[in-house]
Amino acid sequence: MRATRLGWVLLGTVLLAPSALAGGGDGPVPIAEGPFTQGECLDCHATRNPALVAQWRAGPHAAAADCVACHGERHGALPVARKDAACTGCHEGVVAHSYATSKHGVLVRIGRPDWSLPLSRGNYRAPGCAYCHLHEADHGDTMDPGRGPAVCEWVCSACHAPRYVREQLAAGDRLADIARLKRVEAQSVAARHPDGVASLADLLEAADRHLRNVRLGAGHQSPDYQWWHGQPALDGDLIRLRGAVAQALREGAAAGENRPE
Amino acid sequence: MDRALVKIQFEAKALRALGTAEQARDERRSDPGDLWLAGPYTEANRAGN
Numbered sequence: 244m245r246a247t248r249l250g251w252v253l254l255g256t257v258l259l260a261p262s263a264l265a266g267g268g269d270g271p272v273p274i275a276e277g278p279f280t281q282g283e284c285l286d287c288h289a290t291r292n293p294a295l296v297a298q299w300r301a302g303p304h305a306a307a308a309d310c311v312a313c314h315g316e317r318h319g320a321l322p323v324a325r326k327d328a329a330c331t332g333c334h335e336g337v338v339a340h341s342y343a344t345s346k347h348g349v350l351v352r353i354g355r356p357d358w359s360l361p362l363s364r365g366n367y368r369a370p371g372c373a374y375c376h377l378h379e380a381d382h383g384d385t386m387d388p389g390r391g392p393a394v395c396e397w398v399c400s401a402c403h404a405p406r407y408v409r410e411q412l413a414a415g416d417r418l419a420d421i422a423r424l425k426r427v428e429a430q431s432v433a434a435r436h437p438d439g440v441a442s443l444a445d446l447l448e449a450a451d452r453h454l455r456n457v458r459l460g461a462g463h464q465s466p467d468y469q470w471w472h473g474q475p476a477l478d479g480d481l482i483r484l485r486g487a488v489a490q491a492l493r494e495g496a497a498a499g500e501n502r503p504e
Numbered sequence: 505m506d507r508a509l510v511k512i513q514f515e516a517k518a519l520r521a522l523g524t525a526e527q528a529r530d531e532r533r534s535d536p537g538d539l540w541l542a543g544p545y546t547e548a549n550r551a552g553n
Contacts, residue, residue, distance in 0.1 A: 421545070428543030435539060485540055492539070493522055497529075 278316035281309040295382050302383035308333060322358035327351065330372040337452075337459060337468070342372060345465035364401035374398075386462070415461030418469055422457035425477040426450050432484045437495050443484060450480040 274287075288310070289296045299305055304313075312333075313324045323329060327348075331339040342348045350369030360366040362374050378385040378398050386395060392412060399408040429450045433443040440447070453476040460468025 421548075424545035424548055428545040431543055432539065481543075481545075489539055490519060490522070493526065497522065497525060 274318065276317050276319065279311070279318075280316075281311055284310035284314075295380065299382040304382070325358045325362060325371065325373045325377075327371045327373075330376075334372070337456060337472075341456065341459040341465045341468040341472075342463045344467050345463040347464060370398075370402075411464070418461045418474070419458050422454045422474060422477055425474075425481060426454045429477075429481055429484055432481065432488055435492070436488045437491050443487060446480055446484050446487065450477060450484075453477045453480060 285296060299310075313329050314320050315323055327339075327342075343352070347370050351367075351371045354368050356367050356369070356371065358371075362378055362380065367374050375398055376384050376386050385398060388395075395412065396405065396408050399411075403411075429447060430440070433440045433447055436442055453473055456468045456476065457473035460466065460470070460473050
């Protein structure tokens with residue numbers, strides 16, 4: 244009986260294999276489960292879905308994350324790749340934390356989404372990382388500013404009214420513009436230090452981090468990052484920079500006047 | 505925490521000594537005021553206010 248069952252399985256495999264190799268599109272073609280290597284993934288999918296593979300090759304993940312890194316070694320793991328955990332394994336630190344502390348991140352965490360659903364409009368109550376950044380199986384970055392504001396507006400407007408979306412995006416742009424002005428000002432203040440900008444490298448690096456926090460806070464809609472880790476932190480950087488430069492100038496002036504003639 | 509407090513106290517003492525020396529010299533503290541009032545953000549902020 245057992246031998247008979249094994250025979251049917253083998254027969255099925257032989258009959259199904261040609262259709263799987265023929266590359267008949269992305270339909271429900273039964274194929275082997277795996278495990279697969281990265282090369283094996285590309286061998287098939289470069290034929291089955293060349294546009295998707297080309298998009299991945301041109302996108303930010305090609306250099307850092309292969310198919311297996313997100314999808315695992317076996318077929319049937321699309322829900323795994325859609326979960327936030329697939330992203331936060333690499334995108335840790337402030338990127339993950341700014342999202343986790345946003346209203347979007349909190350809603351996803353408490354909402355128990357059905358990750359088996361495609362990353363399409365109407366399928367998710369709140370957006371996980373992949374819903375926005377890999378929308379509709381995008382293998383680039385849907386939120387890449389280079390794609391223009393219309394793409395971003397379209398993704399957000401699945402849940403929010405278009406006018407609200409435009410207002411929020413404009414507010415985010417203003418926040419980032421103000422933060423960039425602070426960073427430029429930090430550089431100009433540091434340039435006045437008698438020992439040069441390099442002597443204030445730590446403070447300028449902190450300003451870079453805080454500028455990034457503002458951008459992450461605006462993008463992820465995380466008030467903590469827009470404000471506490473962002474704008475006020477940049478204000479603090481400017482105060483510390485000015486204090487350091489002012490003291491150095493005063494000390495330099497005092498030393499110059501005390502110099503014996 | 506104690507180490508941070510010691511650092512703050514040390515820096516505050518150095519700054520106070522500098523100010524005291526400046527005042528003893530010409531009765532005023534030299535403070536590069538334009539350093540605090542110039543810059544693209546400060547100017548935009550001033551215009552916005």
